[in-house]
Each structure stands twice: as C-alpha cells, then as structure tokens.
Amino acid sequence: MNKFSISQLYLYYDNFCALTDINIDIEDKNITAFIGPSGCGKSTFLKTLNRMNDLVDGCKVTGEVLLDGTNIYKDVDTNLLRKRVGMVFQKPNPFPMSVYDNIAYGPRAHGVKSKAMLDEIVEKSLQSAAIWDELKDRLRKPALALSGGQQQRICIARAVAVSPEVLLMDEPTSALDPISTSKIEDLVLELKEKYTIIIVTHNMQQAARVSDKTAFFLLGELIEYGNTNDIFSMPTHKKTEGYISGRFG
Amino acid sequence: MKPIKKPLGHFLALITKAAAATTFLVMAFLILYILINGLPHLTPSLFEFKYTTKNVSMFPALVSTIIMTALSLIIAVPLGAFAGIYLVEYAKKGNRTVKVVRVTAEALSGIPSIVYGLFGMMFFVTYLKWGNSILAGAFTLSIMVLPLIMRTTEEALKSVPDSYREGSFGLGAGRLHTIFKVVLPSAVPGILAGVILSIGRIIGETAALIYTAGTVTEMPQNVFSSARTLSVHMWALTGESLHKNESYAAGVVLLILVVGINSFSAFIAKKFIKEGK
Numbered sequence: 001m002n003k004f005s006i007s008q009l010y011l012y013y014d015n016f017c018a019l020t021d022i023n024i025d026i027e028d029k030n031i032t033a034f035i036g037p038s039g040c041g042k043s044t045f046l047k048t049l050n051r052m053n054d055l056v057d058g059c060k061v062t063g064e065v066l067l068d069g070t071n072i073y074k075d076v077d078t079n080l081l082r083k084r085v086g087m088v089f090q091k092p093n094p095f096p097m098s099v100y101d102n103i104a105y106g107p108r109a110h111g112v113k114s115k116a117m118l119d120e121i122v123e124k125s126l127q128s129a130a131i132w133d134e135l136k137d138r139l140r141k142p143a144l145a146l147s148g149g150q151q152q153r154i155c156i157a158r159a160v161a162v163s164p165e166v167l168l169m170d171e172p173t174s175a176l177d178p179i180s181t182s183k184i185e186d187l188v189l190e191l192k193e194k195y196t197i198i199i200v201t202h203n204m205q206q207a208a209r210v211s212d213k214t215a216f217f218l219l220g221e222l223i224e225y226g227n228t229n230d231i232f233s234m235p236t237h238k239k240t241e242g243y244i245s246g247r248f249g
Numbered sequence: 250m251k252p253i254k255k256p257l258g259h260f261l262a263l264i265t266k267a268a269a270a271t272t273f274l275v276m277a278f279l280i281l282y283i284l285i286n287g288l289p290h291l292t293p294s295l296f297e298f299k300y301t302t303k304n305v306s307m308f309p310a311l312v313s314t315i316i317m318t319a320l321s322l323i324i325a326v327p328l329g330a331f332a333g334i335y336l337v338e339y340a341k342k343g344n345r346t347v348k349v350v351r352v353t354a355e356a357l358s359g360i361p362s363i364v365y366g367l368f369g370m371m372f373f374v375t376y377l378k379w380g381n382s383i384l385a386g387a388f389t390l391s392i393m394v395l396p397l398i399m400r401t402t403e404e405a406l407k408s409v410p411d412s413y414r415e416g417s418f419g420l421g422a423g424r425l426h427t428i429f430k431v432v433l434p435s436a437v438p439g440i441l442a443g444v445i446l447s448i449g450r451i452i453g454e455t456a457a458l459i460y461t462a463g464t465v466t467e468m469p470q471n472v473f474s475s476a477r478t479l480s481v482h483m484w485a486l487t488g489e490s491l492h493k494n495e496s497y498a499a500g501v502v503l504l505i506l507v508v509g510i511n512s513f514s515a516f517i518a519k520k521f522i523k524e525g526k
C-alpha cells in the first residue's frame with residue numbers, strides 16, 4: 001500500500017529550483033529515510049508533504065502529491081492535512097507552557113474541550129512517546145525546563161496527540177546526546193506499528209538501523225530509492241555509493 | 250606579565266562612569282527637588298472634591314487624568330496591537346501597504362505633540378463638534394501614541410521564535426489559534442512595555458490637550474465634559490505663579506501615579522512570563 005504517491009514534483013523558491021522532477025511512492029506503516037548532503041532538499045521535500053512550504057513566501061510547487069489518492073495541493077484544507085500528516089522538527093520546539101498544555105494543544109486546536117478526554121489523550125500520547133513514567137508527576141511543569149531529549153519526546157507526543165496517520169521527522173536526533181538518540185530511535189521503531197514515518201537523517205547508521213526504505217537526494221534530485229538493505233549493501237548508483245561509503249569509512 | 254595600561258581604555262571607562270553618575274545625580278536631584286518642594290504642601294485640602302480658587306484642589310484633575318489615560322488606551326491599544334499583528338503575522342513580506350504603514354508610523358512618531366493638538370482641535374473639537382472635551386483629548390492622544398504601540402507590538406511579535414509558529418501550524422492549528430495561544434502570550438511583556446511608555450506620554454502630555462480637552466477645573470460629568478489632566482493643571486498653576494507650591498504638590502502626585510502605574514504593569518508582565526514558563 002502506498003501512503004504517498006508523488007509524481008513530477010518541482011519546487012521553486014522564487015527562481016531557484018530546489019526540487020527537480022521527484023517521483024516516489026512512500027509505503028504505508030513503514031519507515032522511510034531521506035539521506036543526502038546538506039542543502040540537497042530533504043527538508044524542503046519533507047515540508048511539501050504537509051504543505052508547510054505554504055508558509056514560505058515565494059515558494060511554488062508544481063506536480064502531484066497524492067495522499068491516499070487525493071492531491072493535497074488541490075482543494076485540501078491545510079489544517080486538516082497537517083492534522084493527518086504531523087511533523088517533528090530538528091530542534092525541539094515545545095511551546096512555552098506546561099507539559100500538559102503542550103500535548104493538549106493540538107487536540108484543543110481541533111476542538112476537543114472535555115477535560116476527561118484531554119486527560120486521556122495526554123496520558124496516551126506521553127505513553128506512546130515513552131515518556132509518561134518520567135513525567136507523570138510533572139505534567140504541570142513548564143516543558144522548557146526539561147532536557148533536550150525529553151523536550152524532543154514531548155514534541156513527538158504532541159504530534160501523536162492529534163492522531164496523525166503520517167509522522168514527518170526532520171533530523172529529530174541531531175541536537176541530542178547518544179542516549180536520548182537511541183531512546184528516540186527505539187521509539188520510532190515502535191511508532192511504526194501505527195504510523196507511516198518519514199525521517200530525515202545525516203546519520204547513515206541511524207538510517208540503516210531504523211528504516212525500511214531509503215531515498216538518496218543530491219542537488220534537488222532523487223538519485224536512488226529502494227530497500228534500505230539493498231541501498232547500503234549494493235547501491236546501484238555511483239553517487240549513492242560515494243556518499244554512503246564516504247560516511248561509513 | 251603585567252597588562253600594559255591603555256590610556257584610551259582608561260579614559261573611556263572614566264567617561265562611562267561619569268555619564269552614569271551624572272544621569273543618576275540629575276534624576277535624584279530632580280526627584281528630591283520635587284519631593285522637598287511638594288511634600289510639605291500636600292495637604293488634605295488639595296484633595297477636596299470640588300475645586301475652588303481657595304483650596305486649589307487637584308482632585309478633579311487627578312480623576313480626569315485617570316479617565317483620560319484609560320480612554321486613550323482603550324482606543325489606542327487594540328488598534329495599535331491589531332495593526333502590529335496584521336503587519337507581522339498576516340501581511341506578506343515586501344508588501345506595499347506594509348511599507349507605507351511603517352513609514353507613516355515612523356513619521357507620525359516624530360511629530361511634536363502640539364501638532365497633534367492642533368489637528369485634534371480642528372477635527373474632533375471643531376469639525377465633529379465635540380467641543381473641548383475628554384473625548385476629543387483622548388482621541389487626540391490615542392492617535393499620538395498609536396505608532397508607538399504599533400511599533401512595540403511589531404518588535405515584540407518579531408522576537409517570538411518562528412519555531413513556535415511552525416510547531417503550531419504543524420499540528421494543524423489555524424492562524425488565529427496560533428496567534429492567540431502561542432504567539433501573543435510570548436509577546437505580551439514586550440507589548441506591555443509599549444503600553445507603559447504610552448501611559449507615560451499620555452500622563453505627561455500638555456500641549457496636545459490644552460486645545461482639545463481644555464483647562465476647566467471642574468470634576469468631569471461625562472466624556473463630553475471639558476477637563477484638565479494633572480500635567481495641564483500643573484502647567485496652569487505655574488502660569489498663574491500664585492500657586493507654585495500647589496503645583497509642586499501636584500508634581501509629587503504625578504510622580505507617585507507614574508511609578509504606581511509602572512510597577513503595576515511590571516507586575517502584570519511578570520505574571521504573564523511566569524505562566525508561560
């Protein structure tokens with residue numbers, strides 16, 4: 001099953017073409033990793049999948065992005081789209097409010113008012129982000145007072161709280177220490193049961209450890225896409241091999 | 250090795266210290282001077298409900314000041330704040346209107362207040378036939394502080410990290426929700442700073458009020474009553490030279506009023522910051 005089906009996607013920042021003719025299918029309930037050197041367009045591509053690019057002045061998209069068969073660039077409510085396709089950012093960005101209010105923020109924005117329901121959502125979301133036990137007595141504490149790793153898991157819980165179908169993660173561990181990183185990696189593997197996950201990473205071992213499929217980007221083009229095992233053991237493209245081996249060696 | 254003494258660095262440090270000391274001394278002198286001259290004359294008769302030429306009561310002026318400040322803020326703060334919100338959160342970058350609004354605001358904030366007074370007199374007092382009144386004065390003052398509030402709101406909003414907005418939009422929250430639940434709470438201290446500055450300007454203003462609100466000494470009956478604020482009261486008393494002492498006493502009350510309002514606003518700002526964290 002394909003969750004996303006993208007064809008002939010071009011993206012321009014004013015006159016600069018940041019993505020060129022991207023064609024890719026993303027599988028449901030799988031982890032897809034995007035790799036490639038800095039500035040190749042990984043974040044840009046990730047943001048086309050929930051139309052966060054709409055917020056950038058001068059950004060223009062052509063081509064087709066189908067989510068469950070519907071073109072998200074046509075007649076789609078962006079707020080509902082972003083509820084279905086959640087996002088975790090490179091730098092943990094909890095809001096300056098309590099842990100509880102952070103998690104309840106999304107559901108409240110979508111109209112959930114009942115206290116009992118919010119309580120339940122908060123507990124469930126924190127549990128699925130594997131941070132409930134750590135924080136259950138500190139729900140009223142400000143989220144900004146937590147460690148970076150905890151903050152990032154709060155952000156994952158916050159994204160999970162609106163029950164999305166897809167989670168986009170843009171280098172979610174690049175600002176974290178090794179222990180927090182491995183916690184988040186375990187978490188991502190668990191979340192795969194319920195969500196389609198796309199993760200951008202600069203860390204080849206991470207891509208190899210967690211992902212089912214890997215896509216390699218270079219200068220705005222999709223160079224190679226396939227099963228992670230195949231890509232890392234026998235890449236068909238010279239440039240892919242160069243990038244991967246350069247990093248591994 | 251001993252650090253080589255640099256004469257220039259020494260000199261600059263000296264100037265900095267001298268400047269700080271001078272500023273402090275001037276301020277201290279000013280405040281002391283007002284207190285020493287005003288406090289002894291701060292008698293209960295100055296606070297009698299009705300002004301007579303005998304008691305020279307400042308009570309009507311005190312009440313007018315508070316009404317004038319509140320009314321001006323009620324008009325200017327929502328307008329200025331929403332204009333600022335529009336410019337930062339809604340308008341596209343490089344938008345023509347935004348540039349025009351910004352340049353206009355900058356120009357407006359540099360105009361001497363007497364010009365606002367003349368405009369207020371011609372427009373509110375004469376053309377709209379409000380007469381010399383608190384309403385005309387408050388509208389004039391709110392136009393005067395509008396650019397200030399707009400600019401501080403803009404700055405406050407710009408200093409809210411974009412990552413908050415991204416986080417909120419990324420959850421599918423709408424623009425209004427994002428602004429009111431995430432952006433504004435973080436910006437409130439900055440906006441309040443602008444409001445405090447505006448209060449200072451309103452309370453201290455005379456030139457823009459003499460021709461719009463008038464110099465009547467009576468207790469105002471409603472917003473169409475002509476009335477004088479404390480600053481105008483002081484200006485009038487000093488002009489009459491018979492009432493220098495009462496003028497200083499009014500100065501003391503003005504000082505207390507400003508300090509009081511400022512600490513109150515600081516208290517509110519602190520409360521907001523605490524809730525945010």
Ligand SMILES: Nc1ncnc2c1ncn2[C@@H]1O[C@H](COP(=O)(O)OP(=O)(O)OP(=O)(O)O)[C@@H](O)[C@H]1O
Nearest residue numbers: 013016018036037038039040041042043044045056
């Ligand atoms: N808002 C923007 N306006 C103009 N150009 C942009 C904008 N955002 C990104 N770009 C350009 O688009 C290209 C792709 O950027 P992008 O951030 O997607 O790269 P990336 O692969 O995520 O890099 P990194 O690994 O460093 O995060 C870069 O050349 C970048 O300079």
Ligand SMILES: [Mg+2]
Nearest residue numbers: 042043044170
């Ligand atoms: Mg990036």
